[in-house]
Amino acid sequence: xxxxxxxxxxxxxxxxxxxxxxxxxxxxxxxxxxxxxxxxxxxxxxxxxxxxxxxxxxxxxxxxxxxxxxxxxxxxxxxxxxxxxxxxxxxxxxxxxxxxxxxxxxxxxxxxxxxxxxxxxxxxxxxxxxxxxxxxxxxxxxxxxxxxxxxxxxxxxxxxxxxxxxxxxxxxxxxxxxxxxxxxxxxxxxxxxxxxxxxxxxxxxxxxxxxxxxxxxxxxxxxxxxxxxxxxxxxxxxxxxxxxxxxxxxxxxxxxxxxxxxxxxxxxxxxxxxxxxxxxxxxxxxxxxxxxxxxxxxxxxxxxxxxxxxxxxxxxxxxxxxxxxxxxxxxxxxxxxxxxxxxxxxxxxxxxxxxxxxxxxxxxxxxxxxxxxxxxxxxxxxxxxxxxxxxxxxxxxxxxxxxxxxxxxxxxxxxxxxxxxxxxxxxxxxxxxxxxxxxxxxxxxxxxxxxxxxxxxxxxxxxxxxxxxxxxxxxxxxxxxxxxxxxxxxxxxxxxxxxxxxxxxxxxxxxxxxxxxxxxxxxxxxxxxxxxxxxxxxxxx
Amino acid sequence: xxxxxxxxxxxxxxxxxxxxxxxxxxxxxxxxxxxxxxxxxxxxxxxxxxxxxxxxxxxxxxxxxxxxxxxxxxxxxxxxxxxxxxxxxxxxxxxxxxxxxxxxxxxxxxxxxxxxxxxxxxxxxxxxxxxxxxxxxxxxxxxxxxxxxxxxxxxxxxxxxxxxxxxxxxxxxxxxxxxxxxxxxxxxxxxxxxxxxxxxxxxxxxxxxxxxxxxxxxxxxxxxxxxxxxxxxxxxxxxxxxxxxxxxxxxxxxxxxxxxxxxxxxxxxxxxxxxxxxxxxxxxxxxxxxxxxxxxxxxxxxxxxxxxxxxxxxxxxxxxxxxxxxxxxxxxxxxxxxxxxxxxxxxxxxxxxxxxxxxxxxxxxxxxxxxxxxxxxxxxxxxxxxxxxxxxxxxxxxxxxxxxxxxxxxxxx
Numbered sequence: 001x002x003x004x005x006x007x008x009x010x011x012x013x014x015x016x017x018x019x020x021x022x023x024x025x026x027x028x029x030x031x032x033x034x035x036x037x038x039x040x041x042x043x044x045x046x047x048x049x050x051x052x053x054x055x056x057x058x059x060x061x062x063x064x065x066x067x068x069x070x071x072x073x074x075x076x077x078x079x080x081x082x083x084x085x086x087x088x089x090x091x092x093x094x095x096x097x098x099x100x101x102x103x104x105x106x107x108x109x110x111x112x113x114x115x116x117x118x119x120x121x122x123x124x125x126x127x128x129x130x131x132x133x134x135x136x137x138x139x140x141x142x143x144x145x146x147x148x149x150x151x152x153x154x155x156x157x158x159x160x161x162x163x164x165x166x167x168x169x170x171x172x173x174x175x176x177x178x179x180x181x182x183x184x185x186x187x188x189x190x191x192x193x194x195x196x197x198x199x200x201x202x203x204x205x206x207x208x209x210x211x212x213x214x215x216x217x218x219x220x221x222x223x224x225x226x227x228x229x230x231x232x233x234x235x236x237x238x239x240x241x242x243x244x245x246x247x248x249x250x251x252x253x254x255x256x257x258x259x260x261x262x263x264x265x266x267x268x269x270x271x272x273x274x275x276x277x278x279x280x281x282x283x284x285x286x287x288x289x290x291x292x293x294x295x296x297x298x299x300x301x302x303x304x305x306x307x308x309x310x311x312x313x314x315x316x317x318x319x320x321x322x323x324x325x326x327x328x329x330x331x332x333x334x335x336x337x338x339x340x341x342x343x344x345x346x347x348x349x350x351x352x353x354x355x356x357x358x359x360x361x362x363x364x365x366x367x368x369x370x371x372x373x374x375x376x377x378x379x380x381x382x383x384x385x386x387x388x389x390x391x392x393x394x395x396x397x398x399x400x401x402x403x404x405x406x407x408x409x410x411x412x413x414x415x416x417x418x419x420x421x422x423x424x425x426x427x428x429x430x431x432x433x434x435x436x437x438x439x440x441x442x443x444x445x446x447x448x449x450x451x452x453x454x455x456x457x458x459x460x461x462x463x464x465x466x467x468x469x470x471x472x473x474x475x476x477x478x479x480x481x482x483x484x485x486x487x488x489x490x491x492x493x494x495x496x497x498x499x500x501x502x503x504x505x506x507x508x509x510x511x512x513x514x515x516x517x518x519x520x521x522x523x524x525x526x527x528x529x530x531x532x533x534x535x536x537x538x539x540x541x
Numbered sequence: 542x543x544x545x546x547x548x549x550x551x552x553x554x555x556x557x558x559x560x561x562x563x564x565x566x567x568x569x570x571x572x573x574x575x576x577x578x579x580x581x582x583x584x585x586x587x588x589x590x591x592x593x594x595x596x597x598x599x600x601x602x603x604x605x606x607x608x609x610x611x612x613x614x615x616x617x618x619x620x621x622x623x624x625x626x627x628x629x630x631x632x633x634x635x636x637x638x639x640x641x642x643x644x645x646x647x648x649x650x651x652x653x654x655x656x657x658x659x660x661x662x663x664x665x666x667x668x669x670x671x672x673x674x675x676x677x678x679x680x681x682x683x684x685x686x687x688x689x690x691x692x693x694x695x696x697x698x699x700x701x702x703x704x705x706x707x708x709x710x711x712x713x714x715x716x717x718x719x720x721x722x723x724x725x726x727x728x729x730x731x732x733x734x735x736x737x738x739x740x741x742x743x744x745x746x747x748x749x750x751x752x753x754x755x756x757x758x759x760x761x762x763x764x765x766x767x768x769x770x771x772x773x774x775x776x777x778x779x780x781x782x783x784x785x786x787x788x789x790x791x792x793x794x795x796x797x798x799x800x801x802x803x804x805x806x807x808x809x810x811x812x813x814x815x816x817x818x819x820x821x822x823x824x825x826x827x828x829x830x831x832x833x834x835x836x837x838x839x840x841x842x843x844x845x846x847x848x849x850x851x852x853x854x855x856x857x858x859x860x861x862x863x864x865x866x867x868x869x870x871x872x873x874x875x876x877x878x879x880x881x882x883x884x885x886x887x888x889x890x891x892x893x894x895x896x897x898x899x900x901x902x903x904x905x906x907x908x909x910x911x912x913x914x915x916x917x918x919x920x921x922x923x924x925x926x927x928x929x930x931x932x933x934x935x936x937x938x939x940x941x942x943x944x945x946x947x948x949x950x951x952x953x954x
Contacts, residue, residue: 259552343574346582347648347676351708354582354649358606361577363613368576457574 079139081158106148122155266298297478327432336453344457369454585652585707587692599633660785698757722807741896747775796886818858
């Protein structure tokens, strides 16, 4: 397992660590000096005598010289790889023969243990107490030697993780079938495996004053905009939160605009998507404990791109992409257009269709708007129930909900059949959009358009669309206009927005990245980046 | 911490504003929202002349959607007719609300029928209403009903094919103009444009009922396979200004269609050059050009050039159609037939001094300066306009056969 273990963040997270609440019960960041027994006591006390902290005392003894030295191996049961502790750490310690020369100088002794005896790849000497505890809690093994103010930290992180499986929310017919898992190390390895390049840089930090969640920033040096990385790091550092359990926690802190239903940060559970975005000069944020990684910055059109597009022929991709855009429009406007047509603009309906509509409406008690609201809310209830239904009864509910309820409601004459069709169509259209968070935004705006369509007809819908586009135009994702490259229009970037040009017509990744850097970080955009950063982030100190 | 707070205040203020704005929405009401089951959708309007001060009798053909595609129909007629009288059309329509339980919505009306009496009295007010009303489409078709049948009869007639008479009639008109070549469909905007022709007027389609006039409105008429009273297209009615002048004959109708360049398909029967048997030629393609020449403004000339292609559809003769001379003879005959058709209608128009062909427009386009000189006395000049015809007819094919089987029976003898 490839693991990223940067020691640098120790100084980084210190800032957020030193909160008064935390320091009250602890002895601060004192070096672990003193009797082993005292140190054990300190560890036990700070972890609340948790029984899963294993302290294994050993004696380093050289039979020939009769020198013996007390030492201890401390690790967290369950989080660390016990096999490697047994095989390498314990065995190395048992076989370690302290030299007479170094026995007096404990620091040199520790170094000698690390350099000459320990048969384990990942190990480092530390002398700060917080690092010791954090390493312990991350699954590393800590080796203590009597009288030494330094500890040896051995990277034995392990324990049980979900293995790499097929993605569950972003499926493709053709394309890689692996997905990220909850382990950040695995996730980084999945990306690194795809981009074997020294320019793929990784920075990491710990966020969350309680959870100390490992967050990694990945980007392709030379392609990425340096200012973007700087800005992302700045925003990440400003986060004050006790726990990060999902990348969405981070997303909310670092996004430009808080009060918009539109996602301004892209997320994916697919390593190929993450790698593709890295090649485009975007920054990928990985958060430990979640399979969803963040991609910054993003534009509206990106939410309509599916990894499938690149696995199918370009003309077919165009069709699929158009279908997605059309679905989004249906999702937004389907019920509202129906309401507006039937209650305001009956003259626009083809005559025979109008006769059909009228025959259906005959005897239905509710106005079209109420009818649409009822059906849409019912549909949302069904969907919400379906999401967290135990799998065994999920099917029952979908049959009851979709078939029986739908049919009964029509037969009872409460809802017109055409309304069921419209609602079902919008419901299905919402699933055609590859990004779930955008489809939720569309579902929300659908109600807004229904109100407008029900009150003002097409006039209201038009006004609503104007307001919507204006709002979307005002959005920025890390300074990048949300609707770019459509607005502002950039001809060079059209090759992968609505059309997916054949691969050979698109520029090689490096070039496109550079181009994009120039385009997207246009000069007029940069000042706004600073503004939006401080304005919209409520967590800023 | 202080800045965090201000953010919340800001957000809260925004939210409050949003809620207030949302509340405003409810104050406005719903403008002109009308549910479909509160509308009476009109498919046709009939206008008759009545006696008395309320001189118009308006018949509204209203669709009963239930009877057409609903599950809860009562077996009644698919459309129903509401009639009311009024001083003007809109007055009469408003008067129908005493009978109609729903809002009369004429936007889907495709048929506007006027009785001959109305047409002869003048239709300016009616056309203004059709033009002014925000609902009625300018693409609705306008008809005149032959005397003896009232517009109400047409509007209340039922048709075996197509449940809504208004729509069926619109289809009949289009189809007849496409297949028969004796009329062309005239819509509200054509009528308005026709009325604006100096010394001219629109030409409207005529309607009549074939059979029992009153039977067509009964549901029982649909129960016999030969409908006792069927609405059918009649000849066309010529207007001068807003008043109807006369009905054209069938030959004049054809001539008008040729002149207006509306000919799509039409059958012309000519005698065979060999033995005089009937040969039916059908127009495949046709184009008519009208050119005006105003070299002598007092004696303007209009030149028609018609280019048509024919196909032979029916032969009752032992003629050998492989022979190009025979074909040429036939072409010449048919050219004369077409020219005569055009001539009769032009003669008729000149005799009643009604420029229904927009000669004036052609002249204005050809020579605007000269046109201004004669514009004022166009009424006197029009009957004197010299019209030249150049018809070029080509027989393109004879369908699946060249000679009729009659050719062989004759040669054996």
